[in-house]
Amino acid sequence: MSNFNLDTVTSHIEQDFDNSVNRLIEWLKIPSVSTDPAYNDDVRKAADWMINELKGMGFDIKLIETEGHPVVFAERKSSNKDAKTLLYYGHYDVQPGDPFELWDTAPFEPAIVDSPHGKKIVARGAEDDKGQVMTFIEAFRAYVATHDALPCHIKIMLEGEEETGSPSLEKFLNDNKDILGADICVVCDTAMWDIDTPAITYSLRGLVDAQVSIKGPSRDLHSGLYGGAVINPLHALANIVSQLHDDEGKVQIPHFYDKVPPLTDAERANLAALNFDENAFLGEIDLSQPAGEAGYSTIERTYARPTCDVNGMWGGYIGEGHKTVIASEAHVKLSCRLVGDQDPVDIAKNIEKFFKDRLPEDFTMKFHTFGAAYALKLPIDSPYLNAAQEGLRTEYGRDTKMIGMGGSIPAVGAIKNILGLDSVMVGFGLSDDNIHSPNEKYELTCLRRGIRSHAAILHEIAKV
Amino acid sequence: MSNFNLDTVTSHIEQDFDNSVNRLIEWLKIPSVSTDPAYNDDVRKAADWMINELKGMGFDIKLIETEGHPVVFAERKSSNKDAKTLLYYGHYDVQPGDPFELWDTAPFEPAIVDSPHGKKIVARGAEDDKGQVMTFIEAFRAYVATHDALPCHIKIMLEGEEETGSPSLEKFLNDNKDILGADICVVCDTAMWDIDTPAITYSLRGLVDAQVSIKGPSRDLHSGLYGGAVINPLHALANIVSQLHDDEGKVQIPHFYDKVPPLTDAERANLAALNFDENAFLGEIDLSQPAGEAGYSTIERTYARPTCDVNGMWGGYIGEGHKTVIASEAHVKLSCRLVGDQDPVDIAKNIEKFFKDRLPEDFTMKFHTFGAAYALKLPIDSPYLNAAQEGLRTEYGRDTKMIGMGGSIPAVGAIKNILGLDSVMVGFGLSDDNIHSPNEKYELTCLRRGIRSHAAILHEIAKV
Incomplete structure (x- = not known):
């Protein structure tokens, strides 16, 4: 033929x-x-x-x-x-x-x-x-x-x-x-x-990413003159980022899991049948402890469950040596991997809300997304x-x-x-x-x- | 004469x-x-x-x-x-x-x-x-x-x-x-x-500063392939930084306040007599809300109380656009302002301990100080x-x-x-x-x- x-x-x-x-x-x-x-x-x-x-x-x-x-x-x-x-x-x-x-x-x-x-x-x-x-x-x-x-x-x-x-x-x-x-x-x-x-x-998995910049004082400050009397934007950002997950590894963005289908027994059996080698997976990158959402195996976490990860975070003096500054602004880039019917546009809005709800009263914030996929x-x-x-x-x-x-x-x-x-x-x-x-x-x-x-x-x- | x-x-x-x-x-x-x-x-x-x-x-x-x-x-x-x-x-x-x-x-x-x-x-x-x-x-x-x-x-x-x-x-x-x-x-x-x-x-006030670098996976990872299955070093760092202060603004480094003398009534009266204009102090930097250690005025916080401030924090992709990476390392520079008999050498040791005690089990950490003063x-x-x-x-x-x-x-x-x-x-x-x-x-x-x-x-x- x-x-x-x-x-x-x-x-x-x-x-x-x-x-x-x-x-x-x-x-x-x-x-x-x-x-x-x-x-x-x-x-x-x-x-x-x-x-x-x-x-x-x-x-x-x-x-x-x-x-x-x-x-x-x-x-x-x-x-x-x-x-x-x-x-x-x-x-x-x-x-x-x-x-x-x-x-x-x-x-x-x-x-x-x-x-x-x-x-x-x-x-x-x-x-x-x-x-x-x-x-x-x-x-x-x-x-x-x-x-x-x-x-x-x-x-x-x-x-x-x-x-x-x-x-x-x-x-x-x-x-x-x-x-x-x-x-x-x-x-x-x-x-x-x-x-x-x-x-x-x-x-x-789907994807949505975001960049959030928060701003407190109008300019960088001397930490000796202002330290202890103003909210440090890097502390504020760390506080918000630390709340992205609870102690069980569940993402805390509102409505995050609304459209995530439960893993069926058949799907779990299929994933288990792949005989994924968790120790080799972690050992290759010098880690020994599995981590992530409680109640799921490593292969379930990476194939079938949604995640939220900070991809970059920065603010203040990050050069050689030390500078006793309180930064005016602090920045974070993050992205979520999505499964099931999670809507990247909704998730982006809820990420923005998550940060806004936790922003100190006299701070301002900028929010930006780059790309999205179901x-x-x-x-x-x-x-x-x-x-x-x-x-x-x-x-x-x-x-x-x-x-x-x-x-x-x-x-x-x-x-x-x-x-x-x-x-x-x-x-x-x-x-x-x-x-x-x-x-x-x-x-x-x-x-x-x-x-x-x-x-x-x-x-x-x-x-x- | x-x-x-x-x-x-x-x-x-x-x-x-x-x-x-x-x-x-x-x-x-x-x-x-x-x-x-x-x-x-x-x-x-x-x-x-x-x-x-x-x-x-x-x-x-x-x-x-x-x-x-x-x-x-x-x-x-x-x-x-x-x-x-x-x-x-x-x-x-x-x-x-x-x-x-x-x-x-x-x-x-x-x-x-x-x-x-x-x-x-x-x-x-x-x-x-x-x-x-x-x-x-x-x-x-x-x-x-x-x-x-x-x-x-x-x-x-x-x-x-x-x-x-x-x-x-x-x-x-x-x-x-x-x-x-x-x-x-x-x-x-x-x-x-x-x-x-x-x-x-x-x-x-005295001063002690420190730089802490924490390392999880041996290399930067693709957040799609590893996200949700490893501890993200930037999350780990944000978690530790978020614990530096409690909700009352107290520094949580062990033994931090051991050698801090209480403010006497006379000292408080002297500071109050300066007629410090808190609104002007904050307004000049576009802030409206006093912040810091509970129970103290702004001038007490900046003249007479010790503090701990992050001066710089960074990790992952911090350039233009987005990169779906999980960083191998995350870094923070911080400094404490000291009062009374606080010993900068002891405080540095306790900062190191504070981070070590909160480090994920298979992470490593580097600690470095630049300068210190009573x-x-x-x-x-x-x-x-x-x-x-x-x-x-x-x-x-x-x-x-x-x-x-x-x-x-x-x-x-x-x-x-x-x-x-x-x-x-x-x-x-x-x-x-x-x-x-x-x-x-x-x-x-x-x-x-x-x-x-x-x-x-x-x-x-x-x-x-």
Whole structure:
């Protein structure tokens, strides 16, 4: 039925792998940090770099502007007119590199170093998401190189704002529905179960973030002259933050759990059946004590329960040495991971209320949110999903684990709601890849087998 | 009895005042920030600048090295062999300029701008302590210019580490006792009661500061993958900081109040008799609600009670935009103002214990202190004090208020303990001078009348 020979494609992937690595290195050198306007030019450079690659592979390209960073859209039809249409999603933006001093090598100077699994590439974005995006890009390249054709109609949509919560994506999807039609979406931004076991992610937590700045006295004060006679804004902030959770680890934001469904016995059994190794999970980051919401296991806490975490907090003198100052202002960035039907807009309003209700009488406050996404559950049975599982079996020779993910990919919900498309989330990250942290890395074996897997998945989906 | 004519001296001060201002501006341009090693060369430059000035006034100079920044020591004998010896203390180091963005003019580009009191000079150090030091330096200059002589033997000791808690001063005083002998010490680093009313400060709070860094997971984590399953170090820090005070504003560090004497009725009556305007004090910084330890008035809280204040707190992502990270580490700088017999070394140990006792089980912690000083009370009656009051009456035509000060000048205690010298603390700052804050300023009228006052005080002390 298929005119495509997977072995030929796979052989080419092997022969060309060093070039694949070098291409990824080139891309990683461009610091496309979407959250910081200082990097705006670099974000665009990273988009342009990918456009150039895709042009060389015979794709039609559009760089589509948004109110924020642009979306790279590319399309190449299959030689088989009746083939299915697949929309691949990924992102070309990355997290900031800081704290820079904790990296062994500079975050935007990619380094190939030894790893227990062979070699790994160390750089910001090595996994999240440039390395992962390259797994399907290089699979396409291999088909084009060996067959000058693709087994399915392929559309690619790479956004530049995933790391800031995808603020422009919904409008983009609404404005461009006509060109984005497909049979299924494939998302490559998730992790494997372990280095030998593939995984498809079928549930994602939602996300809402916020920044709160509180202000007391109109200026910074000398702590000797005013200390003890005014409310210190940093004390006030610490007091509020300390009330975010009770002693049982329950989030205290009003109405936080209103739309959280209870975990069913079946769900608990499914999670337990994954045989998650809690000691290894904590030991890898030098911790020994499980923590969090009382009454839940670690895997339940990270896959299936909502959370609230401070992501940054600051105020006063934070340089070298000491300065006896009482700061005028204090600041906190926080985010909540959401499950079930929790509404990120409502939660944001209630976070604001939580802080306002606890603000000292003559203080003022500023509140700001960056991004939001609903939690999402995808079907665990479909021809596309089965084809993807078959493709992964071709490469790994074993069953794919169907897992939840604690993180959030706002795009997946928006693609479902606006384009009406389910996503197959298949990725090749590992839990110790240090994404969002110093020394982010991607195992070269994950890159290589990820490319091979995407070639095999495409081969399987062509048969659907 | 005196060969010195005060009117001649005062006339010269008036004629030379523009030059006095220009000299201060020159000195203020040197960013002698002692706490930050990046400014080490500038600290030395500020010392050298003053040495050059004093040489021109016929002083013998020594730049005396310490383990930190050097001390400027200068001496010029009186023409009157039997004259008293006065040791003047001040400091040539300044606080950091940050937050730079909140200054109307750059902190190290001094600006003369309009003020309700005429003109003021705006710069870091304009008051604290370069402007104040210049009040006595310019008084000496006027005597030398008009009489080529000084009415008392004058020694000057200017340190470069006051803003970091004077860590090298005790050793310096012990090592240099032989050259520092005097009858009385004069310290110019304090404030007036108001712009028309001089004040002598007779009590100072002590100081101890600390920096605490706590560490949980071995690296920064993705809040989606780990959120809800590990203790967030920023939450842990906020929890500890929120416990520093109880609901009544009492400091909860163990044994904190052990050596704090109760306020006597007489002391309370003295403080009440100052008619301190609490509304004006708070209104000036846009606050309306008094705060602090229950059972005490604002002036009691700032003059006579010990405090604990966070001076800086930070961790996680604090840049533009948002980053969904769980920080590995969280940091806090704090300081306590001490009264009575509180021992700064004991208090530091108990701060460390306070944090350690509340640290999550698998966290680690680093603790560091920068400086320490005991609280101090000076005699409120002595021939030198009376002479100083007389000199101030010459300039201001009214009684001097005898006040306490919430801040700390570690040198005063060390001078008492090591050299056996009492200090007369007379200064010309105002409560709205923004010391340690953006837009620090010194009123030119305070500078001018401060110089005139020191000339008059010297004239009076020569009669003792």
